Amino acid sequence: MKKSRYIILLPLFISLTIPVVFALTSKGQMLENFKRQEKEMIFESQTIFLDEGDRNILKTYNKLNVYSSIGDKIQSKREYLEVQNEKINSRVNSLESSIIQFDKDIEELVIEVNKINEQVVSTKDEIDTNKKTIDILQSRIEESTVILLEYIVYLYKKGDYVTTDNDIDNIKSILLSGEKIDELVNDLYFKSIIQLTGQQLIEKHRDFVSRLYVKKLELQESENQLKTLRKQGILERNILDDKRSSKQRILEITKGQEELYQKYISEQLELERDIKVKELKEQIKLNNTKKKLLEKYNCEFVDIQVQQTEFSALDEQCANINKIIFAESRLSGIPLENNPLDWPVNPSLGISSYFNDTGYQRLFGTDHDAIDIMIPMRTEIRAPMDGYVVFIQPVVNTGYAYFAVKHSDGLVSLYGHVNQIDVKLYDFVKKGDVIGLTGGEYGTNGAGLLSTGPHLHFVVYDEEEYNDPLNYLNLSYLSYKSLPSKYQFKYKSDFKSRKGFEYADTSKKQSTSGSTFVIEGENELERQKYLLGTYAVGDFRNWDIWVEESIAGGIDPTFMMCVGLAETSLGKYLKSAYNIGNVGNNDRGDTKDFPNARSAIAAMTSTFNNKYLGKYNTINQLSRYGNKTGAIYASSDFNWHNNITKCMSHVKGEYIPDDYNYRISIK
Known part of the structure; x- marks a missing residue:
């Protein structure tokens, strides 16, 4: 049977006289069409009765606003300089004491700059040491990899009775393909099919990889510290240069302070005159444009503020032209401060x-x-x-x-x-x-x-x-807790601007099921450990297990910890034994147990690397938040994704976007 197709005809009266009809097949398309029509009508109907050339009057008004604003600033600065010139004589007597103070400040700044230089040298040495350690660890990892491969070859040739045909085939395929051995090593480790010597080799290899991960994070922290020190050093040197320049300027002022200020005032007056000339030219141009415009439409200019009777007698088109001329002449530039708009209604309800x-x-x-x-x-x-x-x-x-x-x-x-x-x-x-x-x-x-x-x-x-x-x-009129995280920085800035002091979130620490999630620590490693120490239970508090298994699978450890937090609040709400990531658990009632914390975490990395999810790299691909049709880890439309990015932002100390790459490479 052939299905009928219904087309909705929705009349939307865009103007008083012209009905616009959209042929729609969906709400989304209807709204897209309407928004396009709405935008066109707003910007074309402002002066719909004017020709394209006549609309230049609006551009001329804009230029006038700019020149007027610049002129006001220059005049204000010139007036300030004149006041300063009048005060200069009374300041001369205190200049000698100012120079003495500058000398003290300069001496202190020299000491501070030298101290920062020493810290820079020390941090550089620390970075060099970390780099050497990283080189050694990478070399040992390469050596360990060769030994492990030789050992696996030995097992393959030996045909140990503990290895199944499937294990032998896996070893053979990896040896022939030249792929990474991490996944095979993990599998062999947890199936306990390698003899004691092999287990020791693997544990040594995993220890090298874990230490390498930590050293790389320490190197990153040291490099960030070096950048900060260099910035601080530049700032202190700039201040030092400013102090020296200020001292020199004061010395020059004592020699000829009045002449110097007179020179500044003269320069400002010249600038002011130039701007006034440009403003006058634009005003003449505007007056000529207004005159031609009124003549073209057979209208006369009426001062709306004082000629109400004459204005009420105008026809609609002439009245509109006069209203536009009046309105454009009154528009002033946006204030220099942020947030030029007031709230049109009280936003207290959110x-x-x-x-x-x-x-x-x-x-x-x-x-x-x-x-x-x-x-x-x-x-x-x-x-x-x-x-x-x-x-x-x-x-x-x-x-x-x-x-x-x-x-x-x-x-x-x-x-x-x-x-x-x-x-x-x-x-x-x-x-x-x-x-x-x-x-x-x-x-x-x-x-x-x-x-x-x-x-x-x-x-x-x-x-x-x-x-x-x-x-x-100004966002400070809203509730901080209700705002999406991307607005919270602006909220704090607006709060300080409006109230004069910093915003302080006085909420107490709560569990992850509450509205406030708190993570403390000076760097990512410290915050990882704080997360596990505060929110995890039992063996899931073991930082080493999380890091070792994560980096063995090429997954960001912070991401893995945050998945554990989102899925089972790091072990507090397990559906099956040790299954921290709900691997194999589903809404049908299927569950999967694991013998210990390490094997459960390893299963998470294997899942992220399987044939379904292994092709993904970014967080938004793992749930229905950003992946509407493909294979996913979590079926949630929003909450799972939001919890992961929120957790990672706290632990990493930076904003984590939706498309953050959760895979890492330790080489």
Whole structure:
């Protein structure tokens, strides 16, 4: 029987008069089409009644804003220098004591620089020692590998009764192929088919490999320390140079301080005049453009602020042209400090969906190019920054309603699922003005067909491209614990900027099932041991076993430990004996036991290297988070992956991305 194919025809009224109809076969495609149409309408309808050439008036306004901003800075600096010039005479008397203090500072800095130089030499020696040790260990590993291969050849030729035909075939295939012997060695070790001499050889080989791993990490720490010392040395030498330069400048000022300041002031005045000339030229150009524009459309210029009666008598097109001219003239540059936008609504209830939220993508089949701020119905929306309204999709029954506001420096903000719009097209709004009321509750006016509940859909365009709104907002108004980890650094910076002191997370340590996960230590090795000592149980606290088995399988030990944490919280919640990684355990009820901790950890590395998972290298390939159809280690869509990357970020002391390579090579 032939299946029927249904095509949804969804009318979305993009303007007051033009209905746009999309032919859709999925929610994702529908939203992609709508977002493209929405973007085109916002940026084309700002001046849709103007010709392309006439739109240059907006670019001229932008240039004027830039020149005005530069001119203000130069004037401010010049005024500062004039004040300093007036004070200079009173400072001359204290210059001699300043020079004495500079001499003391310079002497102390010379001692500090020499001390850092000694530390650099010492660290270099330590690095050289580690490199020599690594060379020795690598040489011993190579020798050990040759001996082990010879021993395996001996076993093969001997045809020991303890080796099965399958074992002999495995040995033969590896010898003929020239592949690594690690996997074979592990297999032979745990099946106890090698005689005492062979076991001792293997243990010696594994000890070399483990020591090599540790030495490489120590070398990395030493090299990082050397980089830090060099940076510190450069910084201290720069400070020393600055002190010497400052002393020299003071000496010069004592000889001719007034002349020096007069020279600076003269240079600033010259710069100020140049900028004023450029600004004046752009202003003349703007005035001519405005005049031609008004004449072209048979309109007259009206000062909206003082000529309300005349303005109300204009036809719609002339009124809009005057509103744009007025609005563009009032747009000022973005402040130099970060976070130029205020929150349009109080974000205390949190964010329900972040920019490029993976949960949204799974639900709707398209990227989320906004943030959704949880907020009760009909809450006042306030302008986050000065600007003017460039687009309105009005509230018509339960259809999707939204509007957009243009700000300076290429920023445009958009507000979606609104229940009420309190501004008109081309209205100029000041930061903090009420511009509408929130909506979003399904079935209410302005909510649209796909709204999931009361919230404000907040979009930010920067130079006509989607950008994460949280890059422009102060995150310290949100809850630190609720934020995804990638925003937490910005949160702390915003917190200090707003409150004047550092953010301190006062949460107490909790188990990994709680909301807070704490790892301590100066380096990765110390943090690995802290992880095992704090969260693991029994033999799973043995750091040597984890490292030896991980590197024998070419897997990052930190990754392996974090898998143990995610699967069974390092042994606290085992489903079967010693099965720390749930290898062979499944939802059908199948379970697999192991005789000890080492064999269970070795089974984990074998699983990651088997014919199904051995082709993968990155964390996101191991679960349904990033692998929708292939073989996987964990069936979780999100939690397993999130727990692994969070754990590894803590232990390694750096942000671990989704596509982090968990394989290592110890050579």
